[in-house]
Amino acid sequence: MFSQSEENYIKTIYHLETISNKGISTNAIAKKLETKASSVSDMIKKLSEKELVVYKKYQGVKLTPFGKKNAANIVRKHRLWEVFLVDKLNFSWDEVHEVAEQLEHIKSPKLINQLDALLGFPTHDPHGDPIPDKDGNLNVIDKILLSSLLKTETGVCVGVDDSSSEFLQFLDKKGITLGKKIKVLEKEDYDDSLTITIENQKLSISNKIANNIYIKKL
Amino acid sequence: MFSQSEENYIKTIYHLETISNKGISTNAIAKKLETKASSVSDMIKKLSEKELVVYKKYQGVKLTPFGKKNAANIVRKHRLWEVFLVDKLNFSWDEVHEVAEQLEHIKSPKLINQLDALLGFPTHDPHGDPIPDKDGNLNVIDKILLSSLLKTETGVCVGVDDSSSEFLQFLDKKGITLGKKIKVLEKEDYDDSLTITIENQKLSISNKIANNIYIKKL
DNA sequence: AATAATTTTTAGACAAGTCTAAAAATTATT
DNA sequence: AATAATTTTTAGACTTGTCTAAAAATTATT
Known part of the structure; x- marks a missing residue:
């Protein structure tokens, strides 16, 4: 070990x-x-x-392949624990990282397999990141940055690039969470800021924000 | 820390x-x-x-009082995790110790409080040991060793003194688990072995076994 | 291509936690 | 009470993981 x-x-x-x-x-x-x-x-x-x-x-x-398998397993554990914290212990998505950093080092294959089952074999963590399977393979969906969406295009929020609690709390405040539908109404040439609609609300967001949100195009 | x-x-x-x-x-x-x-x-x-x-x-x-409070908190975490493993992840009582030894060191008060709630605020772990509360106090019930029960007396199994997996697996094999009612039919003077009934089954157990099982007298 | 800037490695030190071997203190025995 | 046996502590060493400072290698610049 x-x-x-x-x-x-x-x-x-x-x-x-x-x-x-x-x-x-x-x-x-x-x-x-x-x-x-x-x-x-x-x-x-x-x-x-x-x-x-x-x-x-x-x-x-x-x-090496051996190293990659081990690394993927640690990531698997980290992300499963994050799902556990959010789904079972009512943590919010900005609170899970530090605790998962500790939990990912616990050694017990049975623990992880049973946890996986308890959670219903989730495929993604609370930030939209894919959870590697037992063999280390992961199911990557073709997501793009919100900042690359064009005017009038629509997509669903499927992840974030920055998982810092400051950023996640900011998103919470704006009502931007995984699964929400987003439409780009305007794109400013000057600063690349966007005007979007989310849940029938009009919202203006900077390029820096849009660069940290992943979207699946519709 | x-x-x-x-x-x-x-x-x-x-x-x-x-x-x-x-x-x-x-x-x-x-x-x-x-x-x-x-x-x-x-x-x-x-x-x-x-x-x-x-x-x-x-x-x-x-x-010191400070040391005791800290120690009780570690024991609290250990025992809550054991309950989690048994109740939520289908571990058996002989499999939980090593994993709990690791989990007890995770630092997150919120994690433990939420886990406590998820488990329904349990008062005892899977071996019958009491779980200290947030202040480190614990609710000790007046249990006695099975070996101190007299002929014809009856009690309920409420704990074990030896939590090794060998012993616990032995108890499983004999059908002796927490909550089971036990009556002493015979007590041999020669070797202090007991003949007991448990679930309408007659069973003979050595003094060494009886010395590791806690009973609440009825 | 020579010099400057950057990156990477080495050498040596330190803290935490452990160990062996030996010394010191305590407790038991005659 | 003196000696023996046991327990506890100290001294010094080792491992892991880190650091600073300096040397070596690579990359960039003129």
Whole structure:
């Protein structure tokens, strides 16, 4: 088994790989984990010895299939726990992350399988992110950023790119939650801000906001 | 906040205090935690600095009120998680301990309060042990060992002293579970073994078994 | 292509928690 | 009360994971 620290590293590499699919740099990992490049360098050596990553000096890092499977399992646990917290314990979507960061390290396959069943085998977490299955495969839907919707187009909110509680609370305040239908009424050339309708309400949102909301086009 | 290791130490001291109410010896802690006396000695110094225990060299250790409150909270979390595992995730009573050992260290007051509510504010865990309330108080019922029941007396099984999975599986095999009514038909002077009836079944059990089952007299 | 800027690695240190071996204190035994 | 046995503590070492500071390698710039 792997330590919590090791798990956090491979999870981070996993997330970075979904964005860049190049070798992941020491600095990128350090930034995400809010640690120092020297610490990352040390840890990478260890992960490499444990066959979780492939590593050549000065060339960044890639998860092995074994590493990827392990990382996906941690993400699976994280997201299942988030569903549990929201569906069963009445947490709101902006409160779940820190607790799930702890719960994802609990080691018990039976616990996770039973939790999965208790929750009705959910496919997505409360932020719309897909939950990897037992083999680490995940069902990615073709979502786009709200900011890429054109005037008069319509879509359903299916996820967020920023899961910080500040952003999520802002969305709550505006009534923007998963599953809501959104139509773009106007798009300002000057600042790329949008005027949208959601639940028969007219709303103006900045490009920064629209860049953090995922939409499934209708 | 305290480390997992610190939490394990104060939890262990808490348990030992419920048995002996004398100062808890370094060796007793080492034995329970399966570690070395020298490690315990080091840790005790740290716990003492953090005001969790009162400690004088060579005189064992006692929890302060602050330490006791913290320890009770860990026990509360452990036992609530055990109830969750059995009631919601279909674990059997012999499978819950190791997982609860991990879950008890998760830090989130909201999580525990909501879990408590989800479970219907249980007062006892799957082994019959009482669950401390938020203030660390616990509702102790006057249970006795099955071995102290006299011939012809009757009681209800309300707990076990040994929560090892071997023992619990043995009890399952014999049909002895919490809530079952037990009557003592015979008590052998020679080896203190008992003949009992449980669910209209006649059963013979050794003194060692009877010494690990708690009964509420009827 | 040489220099500058950046990234990455190494070297050495530190904290937490553990261990072994030995010393010190306490308790039990004769 | 002196010696033996046990318990507890200390001293020093080791591991994991982190850090700072400096060196080495890579990449960018002139």
